[in-house]
Amino acid sequence: DLLGRVELKNPEVLVYGEDARYDPDAERVSFAEAGFDIPARPARGSAQQVEVTSDSRISLMSMLFTTCPPENVAWEISAKSAELDVNGGVGTARGVKLDFKGVPVLYVPYFSFPINAERKSGFLTPDISERDRTGFDLSVPYYLNLAPNYDLTLEPRYMSARGTQLRSDFRYLMPNSRGEFGFEYLPDDEETQTARRYQNLQHESLFGANDQLELLSGLEEVSDDAYFEDLGTSLAVTSQTHLNRFVDLTYFAPSWSLLTRFQNYQTIDPVLTDVERPYERVPQIVFGGRWGGRLLAFDSDTELVNFDRNVGTTGWRLDSTQEVSLRFSRSGMFLTPAVALRQTNYWLEDTAPGEDDVQRRGLPIGSLDMGMTFERDAEGRRSWVQTLEPRLLYVRVPFEDQSTLPVFDTILPDFNLIQLFRKYQFVGPDRVADTDQLSFGVTTRLIDAANGRERLTATLGQTRYLNPQLVTLPGTAPTDTDASDYVAEVGIGVRDTWALDLGYQWNSETSSTARAETRIEFRPKDDRLFGIGYRYRRDSLEQGDVSMAWPVAQRWRIIASYSYSFLDKQRLEDFVGWEYEACCWRLRMVNRNYVSRRTGESDSSLSLQLELKGLSQRVTSPDELLDRGILGYRNIARA
Template sequence: MAQNLPICDSSIETQMDHLSDRKIRFEADNINIVPGLESKSELIGNVIIRNDNSITKSNKATYNQSSESLSIEGDVSFKQDDLSVLSQNAEFSYSSETFSFQDAMFEMNNNNSRGEAELIEINENGSLNLKNVNYTTCPKDSIDWMIKANEITLDPKKGEATAKKLGLTFKGVPIFYLPKISFPIDSSRKTGFLAPEIGGGGRSGNELRLPFYFNIASNYDATIIPRILSGRGFQLGSEFRYLDKNNTSNFQIDYLSNDHIYGKSRHFVKINHETIFENGFRARIDFGDTSDGNYFEDLGRSLSLTSITHLNQSLLFDAYGDNWSIMGRFQNFQTIDESISQDQRPYYRLPQIKIKGSLPYKPFGISTSLDSEIVYFDREFGVTGWRVDNEPKIEWELKKSGWYLKPALSLKHTQYELKNLRDNQKSNPSRTLPISSIDAGLFFERSLKNYPDHIQTFEPRILYINKPFRDQANIPIFDTIEPDFNLIQLFQKNRFLGIDRIADSDQISLGFSSKITNMSTGDELITATLGKAFYLKNQKVTLPNQNNNLNTSSDYIAEVRLSLLSNLNFNFSHQWSDDQAGVARSQAKLQYRPSGRKLFNLGYRFRQDLLEQGNISWSWPLSESWNFLGHYNYSLRDNKSLEQFYGLEYESCCWGIRMVYRQYVSTRDGQEDNSFGIQFILKGMTSIGTNANKLLERGILGYSSEYIE
């Protein structure tokens, strides 16, 4: 057992106090002090040397006062933060405060990396110098990849490392060699090349991306992305980011000179900027522009981009207070889908101003508010002009435990000043109508008899709306649509989204929701909702080219979510009518997940006269190392596959590889494309090849790319 000798401890600490601000404590079985000109102190047996942030153990240690050095011998073990070093010999110089280890092995516990070095020096400033280094994140019994270098310097304060004559071997085969390289060792950013991406297949041919990152300053940076497409040519992409206390900016410019297939040069520009002023006002810029309507289909690199039909170009100012808000906007659109006719393209808002305010006082629960908007709509084709809308509102909220009641009354007035009119169309139509409503709900709760830790709730809700009919046939449609009917829309006071049409209503909306909750875990085991609206009068207000709604009630809307088993959940939504119209919309989703990496999804979507699709996706381990994953989306209406991809992942303890083949509809007119990508991952280092993370996470619900990172 180690003996603590206070006298010797005190003597040695006193000798070192003038050399370092750090206090160092020694423990050993035996401590011998040799007086003289070259005073030495020997620590023998179970030596332990401690300071504020490290501990060193060995069989023997010798302190030489004349050279101000400490020699450590025999089974040397050093630990400091996440660094561990093993060696037979080490030396600490108090004058330079440098710790040196000969023929040492090291481990970095923060990323499971380890290695060997002929010499390791730990300097006073915390930097490490390593000579003739072998480095890997693989275990000792399976060294699949190894980095070798003549010299590596790690500087934690700068967050970077520099290596000379560095080479990478995989399975004993040399992969690459670099005479000199520097790279970050923490989350700090550093100028240099990022991991390349390689892919192939499809109309654009094989692809190589080699991003170069510029760390310009702590709050702004840039990335230059050369991209070679064997079928199209050379594209140069760039991204600039800026961030400070009041500003956030992101600029993207991509340019492809003389596309070999398209026959012209092509570009894409994207600007996002936000400024928050000291007075609380905010300014936002959202600007997108592209050279042609097929840009995203040919060069977008994701299925979501191929469906873009318009690019937003807007400048927005807004501010918020406790009882008010104001918003001003100038908004334009670039329509990139040339198949959209001129009369169906969106209007520009030049400008739009919205103001909302309410009184801070609510006597007896009565609140008053005012919503106002003024906007000028412009377009190259069709009617243009001003629209001014004002809606004062009063609402009384009565709320107690288990119930609430909210009657409300508002008066909506809308005035237009129009140009470019059709024949017999008024230039200044207006509309004024009162809107009254009563919203009420109840809340019931009970414990289940056989499951006392489970609670069931039941929440009925009723909304009555009354709006008289106003003829709106002479009012143009600037920004108004009729959205899909759903549970949210069931309790909206206007079935249209927008101001150009206010539906005449004398209706009652009913909804019932119930859920069963495990109170010990908080998990909702069953959730069910059912709703329907009843029309007391025929609805006459419609959008152009639509028939009047003569139904006495809306469709039924139902949603069910089941999570009775921890590894199985089911979601189902359904919209149907009780007449000959039948099912309008339906969607179902089933997920089976017996473990974190093992999951299986089934899905179904239906919209009457529009689509009927089924999809299946999975991520299923074939063994401890191999994982099979895929996604298949099929149109039952068109009898064709919309998208399918299949992949294999191999993962060892220190590296992985991912291979993905994809076939998908890449254009709006139904053309198909395909691609194949390989991604090689060195854990704790980098990845090379096609980055398919976003594709897999989007296509396989519940999948995470972190499994193999």
């Protein structure tokens, strides 16, 4: 027997009490009226009787357990009996009661909980909501740590207006593979009287000694077009129109790669007609290679695709571009002339009467790309390096009538800085614009000489068309302008707390704005931010948003966002949340309103999350909430 205060201590746990008994044969120490501390969690507790064995297992009778400090016990688990496996990082208890602020909130006959920071099976933070389309909405996720390299989350979801849904998410990690499989199932929707489901598989595998062979797949399927509108919880989810399904097999060699892809889409926008739905690619084979030395380079790009669909013209397309270029470069400048031959062949089925089922197009392409970089020291209160980087690109493509060629996957993208220095106006091989054009742009950067951080970058550019362009997509008129819009982008991060992104496109012929994007963000500390954004596309979009996550008291924080469409004169989405964080628990309440249907109808929800630190942790961070709540929101990268 050991009398007086006795402590048993190792790096993982401290057990202490008045008087103890040691059994050398069983290598066991017994305490009466003892306490224990687990500093790595941190967690602590007490029990009427405690037994500690040599393998760091602790058996307790009439146990109390919490991660709260002694002076402020907000929540506490009491159990008739419990066992703590310190090495395994898990505790199990029987006859369990959970009290929060002195109020019993849970009774269970058996309960397991983590006692260290390692992954552990158990309940995650539940989500309690009230939504217009689902009624009272309760989700209680349970995490299963099945093995070190795979796990499963099961999430029963009760909706008073629709029934009980089961959601699951299985993740796995193998030596050369990783992936995730999600499945949602509602056996009987009380509103639609149907079974509803959603499943999603993402997988990646690498093969070969140098991982030169990659298998990548993504498969999504949903039971009906209105699934996300009825059961989704944000504008980003409910606004989906297509679900992508693909399998890619890619071989990577030092100078070339070969991709084989099978791809189709599930269209879930009922407004789209059959001829507006995307084609299946069954298969798509893409070869890309580049060979060369310091002066001469040869680029080869070839794509073979079989386009299939229930309506309209289908068939095979072979598109091949072979380019030879010279690169003259020295410090601060480069000059790259290039010539290429682009050949496209079609073997078609179900063509319109009078159209050929075998068609071809061959075009020579010439280009000259050149640029320079100037630097100078800009002295002031601190040392700066300023650059000036002019660039010119000349492209010549002759005209060839392409009006009889089908359009499988070709679009005319928005003009921007990426398009400014592309040789091809269209994205996709079905149209190659005839052009005789000169693109020019200039970029300047301001770099902090002390740490190399880029504090400012600004680019301005335009394309001049020396001859009219005649090749167009069906239903559009030829381009008769002699110049593109001016495009400009500015990124400013002169101080770590402020960041600004500006994008602007100006039509000089009509003296009007074609596109504008602005976002300013103030983040003085990691736990607070304020942002304002504005997006404009002439005749199609004009939106603005305000967002913030800011402490308003020592433990209180407000999280809010508001997004509005000036063109439609309606709110797109807004939410406001209040968060209270104490030492061992966190409470968050979020009220959200968002457009939930393509017709413009809105939905609203009120959600409540309570996290007891040390038992469950899955409360969404403020950045994630803002990312979901603002269409087009992104964190501005600061240098």
